[in-house]
Amino acid sequence: MATTSMPNTQTHKAFPTKLLIGGRWVESLSGKRFQTINPATEDVIAEVAEGDVADIDLAVKAARKAFETCPWRTMDARDRGRLIYRLADLIESHSDELAELETLDNGKPIGESRKADLPLVIDCFRYYAGWADKLTGQTLPIRGDHFCYTVREPMGVAGQIIPWNFPMLMVA
Numbered sequence: 223m224a225t226t227s228m229p230n231t232q233t234h235k236a237f238p239t240k241l242l243i244g245g246r247w248v249e250s251l252s253g254k255r256f257q258t259i260n261p262a263t264e265d266v267i268a269e270v271a272e273g274d275v276a277d278i279d280l281a282v283k284a285a286r287k288a289f290e291t292c293p294w295r296t297m298d299a300r301d302r303g304r305l306i307y308r309l310a311d312l313i314e315s316h317s318d319e320l321a322e323l324e325t326l327d328n329g330k331p332i333g334e335s336r337k338a339d340l341p342l343v344i345d346c347f348r349y350y351a352g353w354a355d356k357l358t359g360q361t362l363p364i365r366g367d368h369f370c371y372t373v374r375e376p377m378g379v380a381g382q383i384i385p386w387n388f389p390m391l392m393v394a
Contacts, residue, residue, distance in 0.1 A: 237323070239270040241277055244284035251276045261329035278381075285379040295376045303354030310347035313340070320390065328386050339390060346394040 239255075240247040254272040259265070273281075289295055294302065313320060321335035330339075362370040384392045 237268075239268050241271045241273050241281070243277065243281045244288075250274065251280070258327060260326050267326050282379055282381070289376070289378055299355040299357075303351045306347055306351035306354060310344045310351065313347065314344050317341075317344070324390060328389070330387075339388060342388075343390045343394045346391065 238247045240249055242248075248271075250271040250273050252272065252274060254274075255269045256272045257266045257269050260267050271277075317340040318336070321332060321340050324330070324335040324339050325332045357374045359372040359374055362372065364370045382392065
């Protein structure tokens with residue numbers, strides 16, 4: 223007889239359900255909320271803030287401001303790598319509760335979240351953390367008495383529409 227363990231359905235109670243914009247948890251400008259449903263049981267996991275175009279505009283402006291004024295863009299690449307490693311460590315230290323949330327949100331077996339999703343997320347962050355101080359520019363041969371080179375540096379704000387099946391890995 224095969225058995226499967228079930229996720230702790232109370233895990234999500236401790237997590238914010240607002241939008242994270244500019245380093246603060248805020249309600250959507252419209253005040254709308256929507257239910258997020260566990261597809262395996264059709265139980266309501268939580269009601270979360272429903273962002274729309276106006277909220278996205280605020281988030282992009284806040285991200286742009288952070289990019290232009292916070293130290294990330296200009297900090298030493300080794301320090302960026304150290305911070306990404308720290309994020310991987312934090313995810314690893316909370317991997318059980320994050321796996322439970324991943325399972326509740328998308329209906330996959332908890333074993334898959336614990337043994338595939340979270341380890342892949344952690345590995346992904348550690349992989350890119352290791353590259354932070356190893357990506358260098360190049361000099362390029364061009365015609366004439368010129369010096370041509372590339373510089374790899376953070377470029378700015380990016381957005382992504384996250385699919386339902388591996389949301390944390392897509393963020394990573």
